[in-house]
Amino acid sequence: xxxxxxxxxxxxxxxxxxxxxxxxxxxxxxxxxxxxxxxxxxxxxxxxxxxxxxxxxxxxxxxxxxxxxxxxxxxxxxxxxxxxxxxxxxxxxxxxxxxxxxxxxxxxxxxxxxxxxxxxxxxxxxxxxxxxxxxxxxxxxxxxxxxxxxxxxxxxxxxxxxxxxxxxxxxxxxxxxxxxxxxxxxxxxxxxxxxxxxxxxxxxxxxxxxxxxxxxxxxxxxxxxxxxxxxxxxxxxxxxxxxxxxxxxxxxxxxxxxxxxxxxxxxxxxxxxxxxxxxxxxxxxxxxxxxxxxxxxxxxxxx
Ligand SMILES: [Zn+2]
Ligand SMILES: [Zn+2]
Numbered sequence: 635x636x637x638x639x640x641x642x643x644x645x646x647x648x649x650x651x652x653x654x655x656x657x658x659x660x661x662x663x664x665x666x667x668x669x670x671x672x673x674x675x676x677x678x679x680x681x682x683x684x685x686x687x688x689x690x691x692x693x694x695x696x697x698x699x700x701x702x703x704x705x706x707x708x709x710x711x712x713x714x715x716x717x718x719x720x721x722x723x724x725x726x727x728x729x730x731x732x733x734x735x736x737x738x739x740x741x742x743x744x745x746x747x748x749x750x751x752x753x754x755x756x757x758x759x760x761x762x763x764x765x766x767x768x769x770x771x772x773x774x775x776x777x778x779x780x781x782x783x784x785x786x787x788x789x790x791x792x793x794x795x796x797x798x799x800x801x802x803x804x805x806x807x808x809x810x811x812x813x814x815x816x817x818x819x820x821x822x823x824x825x826x827x828x829x830x831x832x833x834x835x836x837x838x839x840x841x842x843x844x845x846x847x848x849x850x851x852x853x854x855x856x857x858x859x860x861x862x863x864x865x866x867x868x869x870x871x872x873x874x875x876x877x878x879x880x881x882x883x884x885x886x887x888x889x890x891x892x893x894x895x896x897x898x899x900x901x902x903x904x905x906x907x908x909x910x911x912x913x914x915x916x917x918x919x920x921x922x923x924x925x926x927x928x929x930x931x932x933x934x935x936x937x
Contacts, residue, residue, distance in 0.1 A: 637902045638931025640664065641690040642790070642895065644855065648781045652759050653680035656777065656788050658725075661931065662694035669700050676705030678743075681758055683711045683750075683765075685790060686774040687724045695725065696734050706743035711750040713765075713775045721747035750775060766847045768792035769840070770872035778847050784937045787848045789882070790857035790895045791872050795840035799826075799833035848886035852937045855929065856882060858893035861908065876912050884921050892929040 641659030648654065651674070655665070669678060678700050685691055700706050712721045725747070726738035738745075752775065755764040764778040769792045776789040848854045859873035876893060883891035893912070896905060909928045916926050 636930065637896065637905050637928060639898070640931055641694065642685070643694060644788070646779055646786055648759075648761055648779075651677075651679060652761070653678060654758075654761065654779060655680055655682045657685055657691045658682065658693075658695040658698065659691050660694040660697075663697040663699075664932075666698040666700050670703075675700075676703050678703075678706040678708075680707070681709050681711065683763075683775075683777055684713060684725075685776070685788065686713055686770065686772055687715065688772070688791070689728070691791075692725060693728060696729050696736065701741045701743045701745070704742040707746075708743055709746045709748060711748050711765075713773050714749050714751060715772055721749055764847065766843060768844065769795050771870075774872075776844070776847050778851070785851040786853045786855075786937070787851040787888070788855045788894075789844060789848060790855065790874075792844065792857050793869075793872055793874050794844075794878050795837040796869075797830065797833040797837045799829040845882050845885045848882055848888055851886065851888040851890075853890045853892065853935060854883050854886065854888040855892045855894045857895045858928075859895050859897045864897075876908060880912060880916060880919075880924075880926065883924050883926065884916070884919065888924060890935070891924060891926040892933075892935075893926070894929045896928065 640661035640663075642657040643659045643661030643665055644656050645665055646654040646656070653669075655662070680700075695701070701708060710721075710725065712724060714721075715724070722738070728734065729736065729738050731737070750765055752765055752767045755762050755778075757763070760781065762778075762780040764780075765775045766778075768774045768776045768789060774791055776792065777787065779786045848856075856879040857874040858876045858879040860868055860875045862875045862877045865875050873895060879891060879893055893909070905928050909926070912926050916922075916924055
């Protein structure tokens with residue numbers, strides 16, 4: 635095993651007893667075992683930030699041993715969705731008896747579920763946290779963690795915002811959606827052009843926000859599920875390409891870019907080759923200041 639196949643989970647350790655965990659994909663099972671070996675059993679106080687509640691980002695949770703240990707405390711930050719479900723139910727639905735033998739309330743640690751929306755930065759145990767929406771079929775939050783002059787940013791699952799008015803067929807419908815239906819019946823060339831211009835301005839603004847969240851990061855963990863050649867058949871699925879990740883990282887002047895959310899059908903050798911090609915590409919761009927690599931299971935990075 636080199637790259638590894640577990641789904642999304644990572645931990646940030648700013649020092650002291652602080653634990654910041656992002657996502658609860660299958661990787662959290664091994665993180666839990668590692669935490670159990672650290673000697674603070676029953677005294678863990680961790681903050682878990684969910685990018686979103688798609689299955690590959692939560693389905694490791696039933697296997698997270700520290701959640702079964704009395705005395706451990708977990709505060710779980712969950713992006714709201716539009717379905718009006720209780721946060722707890724969104725996370726624990728996968729632990730109903732139809733799917734799993736042990737329900738959430740058999741987990742003996744204490745858990746608090748906190749609804750999170752995009753908003754101004756807030757502070758948790760001295761760490762400044764900024765959450766911003768990304769571009770995915772459901773609401774997804776990207777996170778920026780700042781502590782002691784170091785910055786870690788997570789941006790996945792997301793794909794670049796595109797100009798919806800470039801889709802001719804759908805243009806009028808989306809016109810209604812964004813601008814309250816004005817002008818549909820009287821649409822003419824001018825208003826179409828205006829819509830297209832407005833659409834590309836909106837897309838540019840939204841893409842700029844993604845860059846700004848990553849600005850000057852010491853480590854940016856960014857969605858890179860597809861190659862640019864693969865992307866045209868995956869538009870709208872909510873994932874980016876390696877080139878998109880490089881674009882954001884170079885524009886934002888990040889120091890390290892970790893390609894993340896690897897395509898499950900990709901073999902290690904293929905990904906390692908893509909990694910080399912991307913490193914060459916960034917070098918040719920004259921951007922030796924940006925180190926790019928594929929995220930690997932169990933990888934530890936000191937900032
Ligand atoms: Zn997703
Ligand atoms: Zn995902």
